[in-house]
Amino acid sequence: MTAGHPEVRCRTDNGWKRGFDIVAALSALVILSPLLLLIAAIVKLTDGGSVFYGHSRVGRRGGMFRCWKFRTMVENGDEVLQAHLQSDPAAALEWEATRKLQSDPRVTRIGAVLRKLSLDELPQLFNILVGDMSVVGPRPVTTDELRYYGVHLGCYLRARPGLTGLWQISGRNDVSYDERVSFDRRYVENWTFVGDVAIIVRTVPAVCLSRGSY
Template identity: 70%
Template sequence: MKSATRSAGSPFLRSEQASIPNPTGGFAKRTFDITAALSALIIFSPIFLLIMALVKFSDGGSMFYGHRRVGHNGRSFKCLKFRTMVPNGDEVLRQHIQSDPKAAEEWRATRKLKDDPRVTTVGSVLRKLSLDELPQLINIIRGDMSVVGPRPVVDDELGLYETAAIFYLQTRPGLTGLWQISGRNDVSYETRIAFDTHYVENWSFVRDIVIIAKTIPAVCQSRGSY
């Protein structure tokens, strides 16, 4: 894991990074993360292999996609997903938001697009069911992420947190969290930041278990998932 990759646009991150303590939850949370992630990988291995084949044979491209995200204490890591977008996704996005003012406004507000032209047919199904995020179980085992926590952000997004960035940086990003069970992309980015801050300030192991239990019906309902 690379250490201390910082955002040039986030002076708060640069000034506060060194004073951030160990990840929220400590040894107990980390032990649970490893146990849960390993168990999930074994249980879901048939689905994992099936998705790999579907993604590969749909267009012949890579099966996985790793995007650089900010983790605990400002460390940079590659957040793994099953690939759900066309290979030239960045260029497709640039052209789309330049030609569609509504899409540009939606992107500025949420960093997401409900009708994203980059997403493949297989990818749209994986996203709807949140199956594209299964490879993040590997991130959890590596220590990049936790089962529960704020969703991992890129450098530019962390700048939107302003002083609340200190709370995001105190914990490992999560596979699920308050945002996932509270509407996901249907809520504003400001609300997402408030969820992340509340989670860190009020963390407990019992709260993590409750969030995990609520994740299952949230995924089945696919609310805010796109």
């Protein structure tokens, strides 16, 4: 647990939720294996380079883990981003406020399609299987985003980040960062198994309609 943030009892920390995660992730990997192989082949053939991209994210109790996605950006994405932010003050302000860019110069053509449909996040099923993530949970964040959570950080760190969550079905990139924090807090403090199922069901139309994605 991060220093200065006391241990907070949260309802998401239970064996039933973890058991569901394992069964759901295994089932999804088996059912979706042809799609995963197809996406991997398309990424490799159209863009070259690595198929997967792992980014450091903050996990339960503040531990760091490698969050896996299909690669949707150019290989030198960090350098491209910094150059873009330095040359475009409006983009720099957008990045500071939301940690997202509507027009991101790093994203490849096939990557834009994968992101629009959230297909780039399917490799996170492996993160769920090994216990880094949950099917439903708070949005996985980077260390420099923790400052936005303020007094709610302690509770946030008690939960595994989710492949989907309240943030996914409530507008995703269309909501402010304060609203994202509020969604995460509400989810962790009011968790129920029925609530998880409802979020999973609502994720399907949210993804299909590409609400709030870019």
